Amino acid sequence: MPARLPRQVASGVLMVLITVSILFPVAWMAIAGFKGRTEVLRSPFQFFPDMWRFDNYAKILQDPQFARAMVVTFVGALLFTVLSLTVNSLAAYAFARLEFRGKRFWWVYCITPMFIPTMAIMLTSFVVVSKLNMLNTLAVLIIPGAASGAQMFFLRQFYLGFPIAVEEAALIDGASRWQIFTRLFLAQSGAPFVVMGIASYLAYWNAYVWPILTITDPNLTQIMQFLGNFRSDRGNQWELLMAGSTLASLPTIILLLIFQRFIVNGVRISGIK
């Protein structure tokens, strides 16, 4: 068909234009990390550096604060992800499959927090965690946000869709509820766990306000806290800041590239129409 080719070219061109304009800020950040101090904000403007320098990246990586913040945040994010998947999937299974006294009440109790905006409780949460002596511990970053009504709800929807017959057969064979949960349900939870796990990981990795409220110990500084404080702490060393920001974005970008199929389909899994 002769009419097809021009259309394909047009949409190809449009695709390139859209991709370039969406990704421009990220590319600009990564490239600025390769520029020299005087080059990074030089006028007249220049897109690529005269000479590609790797020393900004090397320098920020050798900064003990930065390296430590990356590692501490990574460890915290993994623990947070595991904890939140555990807590929320256990409750999700119970609400999806078990009948128990007071179910209705506890369901409302667990689901209502979804509708409480963060700021309404953040200030007194700070008072609560300081009363519990949790300030300046990794626990203050991991434990308070782990239980999530929204995640629990999402996983429950998924478990509701499981065929009930299999479960009843297992019950008749004498399997306990715990065995059914671990061997049947968890074994099938790959896709929703990926979607929810990434949501948890991103939330932790990208968090800023809660860490700046609760962490003052430099050994526990979180990566976004480090970047947020960089300008006031070290002046306008843009080339270093851009190199650091690029490195700090890599884990989330890699996650997206590995799991893009799941994330994109996650919109469908979660049932948005």
Add this chain to the structure above:
Amino acid sequence: MALVQQPAGPAASTAAVPPVPPAPAGRRRRRVPAARQGRENLTAYLMIAPMVILLSIFVAWPLAYSVYLSTFKISFYQEPEFVGLDFYGYVLESAGFWHSIVVGLYYALLTVPTIMALSLLLATFIKSLSKRAAAFMKTTVYLPAVMSTVVTSVLFVFMYQDEGVANWLLGLLSQGPVNWLNDPHLALPAIAIPGIWLGFGISTLIMLAGLLDIPDSYYEQAQIDGAGWFTQLRHITIPLLKNVLLYLFVTGFTLAIQMLDLPLIMTGGGPVEATNTPNLYIFDSFRDLTPYATSFSLTAALLLFAVIGAISMVVFRLVRSDKAVDG
């Protein structure tokens, strides 16, 4: 921002409610022997216990505590004094509080409609692509959504520098350099741009999912009748996407009015309070050490967010019940 908004701060999700397919909510009472029912009760309680305990400590307690403290006058120098609902009055009479709401509404006005229009255009375009091209575009469109607000803020501050990219682009149009973040009229729009960049990915994917559910035959029929692109958009796409649009509008609005990180990092609320969003106003007055600031900020947070929580709860119910009807 991922699919389910889950700030790693104190528990509780923000108002971004995950839209979910209808679930058979009715009870499935199975007849079970009393002994087994007892064991089942115990199992269930053990399973929900971690969730219930965490929510009690990190949501219920802080919330109750906020309500309690908002009725006291707290100062470092004196014993707390019970003042009843006085602070609610002070907040409602405070010019700073209303100014921050105006700023929040203006920010929402700048971002939400833009994100929705942009998402609709992008989703329509992605729908027209081949499978492989569409997969590529979906990942591209989603990439900004996984970026952190801090990195984005720092990056845009960098681009808004006097010699930065933004002014270079203006220079191409032979316009003078602009002091983006220091001009009270420009600062909020300048913050809205990274806000839009961070936010449009997820809504594009949601709109795309909505578009894919519209049968192709509707468009084919319209084409036979000679309807153009715009007519199709107006008479087929928008009416059939009504629920998705409503959902995106309300969640977008409730998230936008709660914007905190971007103005906190980019401008700190300035210049002359031009970017002092409600959350930033509350956050700063909490950190403020003047007497009674604590009670004031807690009360302001409760007042504002009772309204937002109620809105998202109503929408959540609407979206769910709607699904139950046509699902």
